[in-house]
Amino acid sequence: MTEQPDMDALAARVQQLYRLPPMPAIALRVMQMTAAPETTAADLAGVIERDPSLAAQVLRYARSALFNYRGELHSVQEAVTRVLGFDRVTHLAVGIAASRSFELPRSGPLGLEAFWHHSLHCARLSLSIARSIPRDAPGRPDPELAYLCGLLHNLGLLLIGHLFPEDFRQLREAREAEPDVPLTELESRVFHSSGQDDGTPLRVGHASAGGLLLHLWEMPAPVVTVAGMHETPDYQGQHEAYVHCVQLANGLLKERGIGDGSSGSDPADAARALGLDQTAIESLGSTIDQVSAEIEELARGLAA
Numbered sequence: 036m037t038e039q040p041d042m043d044a045l046a047a048r049v050q051q052l053y054r055l056p057p058m059p060a061i062a063l064r065v066m067q068m069t070a071a072p073e074t075t076a077a078d079l080a081g082v083i084e085r086d087p088s089l090a091a092q093v094l095r096y097a098r099s100a101l102f103n104y105r106g107e108l109h110s111v112q113e114a115v116t117r118v119l120g121f122d123r124v125t126h127l128a129v130g131i132a133a134s135r136s137f138e139l140p141r142s143g144p145l146g147l148e149a150f151w152h153h154s155l156h157c158a159r160l161s162l163s164i165a166r167s168i169p170r171d172a173p174g175r176p177d178p179e180l181a182y183l184c185g186l187l188h189n190l191g192l193l194l195i196g197h198l199f200p201e202d203f204r205q206l207r208e209a210r211e212a213e214p215d216v217p218l219t220e221l222e223s224r225v226f227h228s229s230g231q232d233d234g235t236p237l238r239v240g241h242a243s244a245g246g247l248l249l250h251l252w253e254m255p256a257p258v259v260t261v262a263g264m265h266e267t268p269d270y271q272g273q274h275e276a277y278v279h280c281v282q283l284a285n286g287l288l289k290e291r292g293i294g295d296g297s298s299g300s301d302p303a304d305a306a307r308a309l310g311l312d313q314t315a316i317e318s319l320g321s322t323i324d325q326v327s328a329e330i331e332e333l334a335r336g337l338a339a
Contacts, residue, residue, distance in 0.1 A: 065082060069122075092336065150338075155337075156293055161184060206222060242263055291323055
C-alpha cells in the first residue's frame with residue numbers, strides 16, 4: 036500500500052528551492068466564488084467575461100458537438116445555465132487559467148496541444164466513470180469533481196517544463212523517440228543522466244510536482260491527491276476513488292493511443308476498485324471514440 040506523503044513538509048522544502056508560479060488571479064477568484072453559496076451564474080459569468088479570451092474558450096467548449104446544444108449561446112451565463120452547469124464552467128475556467136502560468140511549446144508529444152488533448156479526454160471520461168458508479172455506492176466520487184481531477188492531473192508536466200526547460204527538452208525528445216515507454220521511466224532517465232535528480236519532488240516527476248503545486252494553490256483535496264498519486268497503482272487512502280477514476284480513464288485512453296497511462300496500472304484493477312464490470316468498461320471505452328474528434332479540435336483551440 037502506498038500512501039500520500041506529508042504535503043505540507045514537502046511544500047515547505049520545495050518553496051525554499053524554487054520560485055513556483057502563483058495561482059492565476061482569475062482562477063483564484065473563480066474558486067473563491069465557488070465556495071460562496073450565494074454566488075449566482077450571473078456572478079460567475081461576470082468574472083469570467085472580464086477575460087475575453089477565457090470567456091471565448093468557455094463558449095467554444097459549450098458550443099461544441101460534445102453537448103449537442105442546438106440553440107445559440109451569446110454569453111457565458113447562457114453557457115452556465117443552458118449547457119454546462121455551474122460546476123463545469125468553474126472547473127473549466129480554472130483549468131484554462133491555470134495552464135496560462137506556464138510557457139511551453141505548442142506542438143510535439145509533450146506540447147500544450149498534446150496536454151489539452153489528453154486532459155480534456157481524461158476529464159470527460161473521469162466524469163463518465165464517476166457517473167457510472169451507483170449513486171448509493173459507498174464513497175462514490177462526485178462526477179464534477181472527478182472531471183476537475185482529470186483535467187488537472189497532469190499539470191505537473193507543465194510545471195516541470197516551466198522550471199526546467201532543458202530537462203523538458205530532453206524529455207520531449209525521449210518521448211518522441213520512445214513513445215511506448217512510460218513517461219515516469221523517461222523522467223527518471225532524463226533527471227538521472229543530467230545529474231539533476233536532487234531528490235526533491237519536482238525532480239522526481241510530474242506527478243509529485245503537480246500534487247505539490249496544486250496543494251500550494253489550495254485546490255480541493257481530491258484534486259491534489261489525484262495529481263500526486265495517479266502514477267501509483269497501489270494507492271490506498273483518502274480520495275482513492277478519485278485516483279482510481281483517473282487511472283481507469285488513463286488506462287482506457289492509452290489503449291487508444293491517447294496519453295501515457297499510469298505506470299504499471301491495469302484498467303481492470305482500477306475498474307474493480309470502483310465496482311465496475313467489463314460491460315461498464317466497454318461502454319466507457321466507446322464514449323472515447325464518440326467525442327475524440329471534437330476534443331481534438333478543442334485542444335488545438337486551447338493551445339493556440
